[in-house]
Amino acid sequence: MLITEMKQKDALLPHFSGKVFFLVCHGCKEVHFPEAEVEAFKAELMAADKLTGYLTTDYICNPENLTLRLAKHAQAIDDADVIAVFSCGVGVQTVAGMYPAKKVVACCDTYALPGFQGVTPLEYDCKQCGQCYLNLTGGICPITACSKSLINGQCGGAKNGMCEVDPNMECGWERIQRRLAQIGRLDALKCSVQLRNYATDDLVNQ
């Protein structure tokens, strides 16, 4: 799941030479997007007579619907020197693909959140490593629950059971150890040395 944060205005303004069309994506609606900041920025540029038009809508990553929705803004986009897109990276690329001759400015940075389905980020994360380790770890993912994604056990960085990188995050391997003890599966730690395969995306890219 992706969320966005608006880039610093100072970083954006130099890109807005000439007139600008604002295309704002609500994201996946219930998934965070910087609504208030974008609205304020829009008002500012409107006051400065920089905008040829704007559209706030959802799912701009869907090119078919975006085409339908932008039909009535054709003139405004034509008049603009720059299309400013407030969305995740997918949305920006969709727009850039639709208007290859226009300068498209990516106005947000995109972050990933745990979970795929729905709109609520999950407690658990899955990095889609393609070689599920959960059988060895009592169902706690070492790739996402450990800051270093270690797969052979705890590092020396845990302090009071917390991670060295984030003292608010419990050490993943501490949790794994506890879970395995609980379910009587400490034998899982005796498995052979685990090595990651970083080429699992081959399967998907075929």
Next chain:
Amino acid sequence: MENYTKYALKDSDALTQLLREQDQIFVIACNKCFKEYTSDKNTELEKFLELANSLEKTITGVIRPDFLCNKTKAEGKLNQLIPQDSRCVFVLGCGLGIQTVADCVNLPVYAATDSLNYTGHHGMALTKKACDACAQCYLTATGGICPIVDCSKSLLNGQCGGAKNGKCEVSPDKDCAWEKIQQRLSAQGRLNEFLNLNVQLRDYSKVNYKVISEYVKAIRESRLDGYYGGVHPSEHKEFSEHQPLVRFADPQIAVIPMSQHLGAPASPTVQVGDYVTVGQKIGEPTAFISAPVHASISGTVIAIEDRPHASRGQCLAVVIESDGKNTLHESVQPHGDLNDLTAEQIVAIVRDAGIVGMGGAGFPTAVKLTPKTPVDTILLNGCECEPYLTADHKLLLAYGDEVIFGLQAILKATGAQKGVIVIEDNKPDAVELLQQKTAQYENIEVCVAKTKYPQGAEKMLIKRVTGRQVPSGGLPADVGVVVSNVATAKAISDAIQLGMPLIERIVSVTGEHIANPGNFIAKIGTSVQSLVDACGGITGSDVTVKAGGPMMGFVQSTLDTPIMKGSNGIIAVDSDATQEVACIQCGRCVDVCPMELKPLHFAKFADEGNWAGMKQQSVMDCIECRCCEYICSSKIPLIKKIKAGKAAVREMK
């Protein structure tokens, strides 16, 4: 659209090894997501069962949940579903589903599948690798082509030496991203911009997991805040919330529909040519669930005929031409002190005054006030959770005392001990005012609810305020609660204190396409056109007009409809042009449905005419709040399909 799947079965050697020492196996196979919803087949499950069978393993049961990772729904249920004799659980799901199960069940959990590596695949159907969420978007500098995902090395500063004939060294099928970037930038005349750029360095600390984990925590809490799901559409209250409440001129012609409520339409008690006065009954109820209708102006009945109706297309209406005198009917007499009235008398006054739920649904209030089971709590809904609308907000500010009086009358009529006025936190002035006004009443309090749609829906409101869950197919009274709108309470006050039946209400006329939005006290029967005209008319083209709010309101093809008892607003908003595509099981509808249904099945079943399936998925519990349709990434008109399903299920009975 490509058929995306999230997990693959581990190879049979690995599975055989996993299964070797296990028996009495319970199997959970997630129905997958981001996959075109066309078939219920799960080939991975079939293969797994085949293998387990060949190894002579006992399977104690198989379940196939939707969205296994939705822990709110998975936990609790899972342990109940697993038979006692199970000794382990095998999960076919992505890493999220497996972790959910491992966290929820007390048996050893085994992963029978690997998540496929779809890193970077985001967007509608995850069919294309498009965004790696690097938290430092480079797309401006690269002409909208992503150097992180499109370049095998994620290079930021230009092409490496590995491209051959414009193809990547890593996979010859793949275009070199930097070749494409070069072409795009040069076509746009922006090469210099790129050449003059500072050296780009990736900042791997930019993905701030602290911000993310705090956000995740906050958003998870807010989604379950008060009740499961719901949505937060842009509020747009700004158009009218600071406009004063103005009394609108009485109409010259009042068109008063006989059906402004749930249940049987009223039957006209006047004839063309009759002279009627303000507050005079012109239509009487024809069934237990029905309500009388009254004249809102004085004058002559000039027609009794079908007229355009905001939600029913056409409806029988009594049309009155004003004599401009506003003569009161003799029946309009104050009913005296509330203390002197019995519960039965209050109910009778409410019934005779034609009072119905003014939040939009229009359920006859007198029926609500005589519940079959005892109630202890009355909730007054002042949430106004629909975007744009500000009618109830204005009412609370202008008629706080009347609302409280109405609530006292309801308390007395129902014998409930406590009254709660629920107001969303986006109306702080109303909250403060009502808190002041209710301070002196021991049995009345104000509850401030965090804004979330559909807060005002009865079942959500009850869950939020009292924590009680209205059973499937049940009524609020089943859990000891009666819910009423604040405007309804004010109407009850008018009926008792002034003796005036329900002949006027507050309406917001608003939206980005209304020239001068405003809030008006309008007589029932006032034409929508006249209200819109008074607001300077509709601006721009390609406008959608709705009676009610954007979520549950009805699209209007004409402005030649009258204001009715439930008309809380007229909005003119941007039209949205979209096209329905196939469901991809993104799960968003399941995440937002406050009734905890799974609307994606309704879309499929309605198209197939599978009404039994719809019934089994509890379509009758749907409150038609439209959250699912609002969030749907495939733009499926779910409510239309749900309504068809409900009608079919009703006929099945």
Next chain:
Amino acid sequence: MRITELFDKGQFVVTAEVGPPKGIDASHLVDEAKTYLSGITAVNVTDNQSSVMRMGSLPACVALKNAGLTPILQLTCRDRNRIALQSELLGAAMLGIDNILCLTGDHTKMGDHPQAKPVFDLDSVSLLHTVCQLEKGVDLGGNALLGEAPKFAKGAVVSPCSESVDAQLAKMERKVMAGAEYFQTQAVYEPEKFIEFMEKAKQFGKPVQLGIVIPKSAGMAKFMNNNVAGIHIPQEMIDELAADKEKAKAGITGVEIAARIIKECKPYCQGVHIMALGWESKVPEILKLAGI
């Protein structure tokens, strides 16, 4: 000389740790080591310790070796993927560096380049496994090495006083399984905890060197308690450091404490590893006081 040979002989092995400079002049490092550490068995050279960028461990090891000392190459998985780690190991072997200590490494966010990409392609366990593969004449990709295979004394680390001692023991077991031949521990301030740990670690049959960080002041002790993983300094020790500030400042208290811990733990371990953190000059004194 591989230090495992000394363990095999039953020798009590003393090592100390030095950090390469953030710069190109290693003369100070070499001088200090020559002056204060020439009496001990070997000297660990850290690998961008605490994720703070410095001169590489390998060249600093070579400088020490040229000065007549026995260096131990520390190798972390934070900054290099499996290709770089293996080539580094081959280079070390060519240069005659045959003692190594395999670590996962602190996270990049802990150091002075928090924006850097944390690699962790391998971890300490898989790194040990990789070293064993190289020793068999095969790389991790399964390709044969040309000519003679390298041979290392393969060390690893463990935190005996960690709150997560079970997880640490489990990891230690995996390290042994992957090929670790000796262990150096995180700093120990609680001999009773260490002894308890050693009772459990005995089963692995690998030599363990007691880790010592000289406590320089009460302030440093408190800081380590709050911030350094696997370290806990008891209150009495902090009081002891706070009692006579001048004495502590002169290093006398720290040396006394370190020597006392070594004395108490010596019967239970096979060596000591001193992390002097700049107080290399105190090492001879500690050893003298501890009776080594």
